Amino acid sequence: MVLLIEDYANLAREIAAYLVAEGWRVHTTNDGVEGLRLVLEQPWSIILLDLSLPGVDGTVICQTLREAGDDTPIIMITARGLRRDVVGGLDCGADDYLVKPFGLDELVARMRALMRRTGTTREPVLRVGEVTIDSNTHRVEVDGTEVRLAPREYALLEHLARHRGVPQNRLELIEQVWGEPGDLMFSQTVDVHVAYIRRKLGRDVIRTVRGLGYMVPDE
Numbered sequence: 001m002v003l004l005i006e007d008y009a010n011l012a013r014e015i016a017a018y019l020v021a022e023g024w025r026v027h028t029t030n031d032g033v034e035g036l037r038l039v040l041e042q043p044w045s046i047i048l049l050d051l052s053l054p055g056v057d058g059t060v061i062c063q064t065l066r067e068a069g070d071d072t073p074i075i076m077i078t079a080r081g082l083r084r085d086v087v088g089g090l091d092c093g094a095d096d097y098l099v100k101p102f103g104l105d106e107l108v109a110r111m112r113a114l115m116r117r118t119g120t121t122r123e124p125v126l127r128v129g130e131v132t133i134d135s136n137t138h139r140v141e142v143d144g145t146e147v148r149l150a151p152r153e154y155a156l157l158e159h160l161a162r163h164r165g166v167p168q169n170r171l172e173l174i175e176q177v178w179g180e181p182g183d184l185m186f187s188q189t190v191d192v193h194v195a196y197i198r199r200k201l202g203r204d205v206i207r208t209v210r211g212l213g214y215m216v217p218d219e
Helices: 009-021 032-041 058-067 083-091 104-118 151-162 170-178 188-201
Strands: 002-005 026-029 046-049 074-078 096-099 125-128 131-134 139-142 207-209 213-215
Touching: 002 009, 002 032, 009 026, 009 104, 026 032, 032 058, 046 058, 046 104, 058 074, 058 083, 074 083, 074 104, 083 096, 096 104, 125 151, 131 151, 151 170, 151 188, 170 188, 170 213
Parallel strands: 002 026, 002 046, 046 074, 074 096
Antiparallel strands: 125 131, 131 139, 207 213
16 A cells, blocks of 8 residues: 655645556555654555655654664655755655656656565565465465465465555566566466466455556555
8 A cells, every 4th residue: 555645635635546546555644743653553565755744854754764674665755856855865765756746657657666676565474365475485375274376376476465555567467477578468378377366365365457457455
């Protein structure tokens, strides 16, 4: 899930609506104090962080998160466009810096690029509903019972689980899981492997996001 911390309510609604239409799940807050609480209380796939916030400045939120050892991807979205502001934002721990006004399509492109580079969840044991994925042993269980997956099925499931809440299109999955250049002719093999995984683990473990691809729900 995306955490959007933006004090300008109209812009926050605009960004959130666009991201939801693109298949993301978004939680929004307009307050720096609440934003700081949220970043520390639960995991997020990616954080979109304004600098000028009431209560607590975005720089403080970013620094606090990094000092806590959390490497959740952070994109600063701010009107502060001077070179020293950009340098300061990156130095305090942000992964990217986007100056307002910006195109929402550019924001989404930067989000996808950042998450491809960094991943979003690095814990050894991943949980998707009743499904448990042990990345050390490659063991997959449903309600404590082991379910055997073929190596490529496991790789696809783990990749989606590590980017849960983020739609992944077929060409991205081919590149990231199969290690091959994206190819539309080859993309049908993703559908086949998703079908195998659903047959073994249940249909809800991987959701189809119309027009975008596949996603493990962030719930």
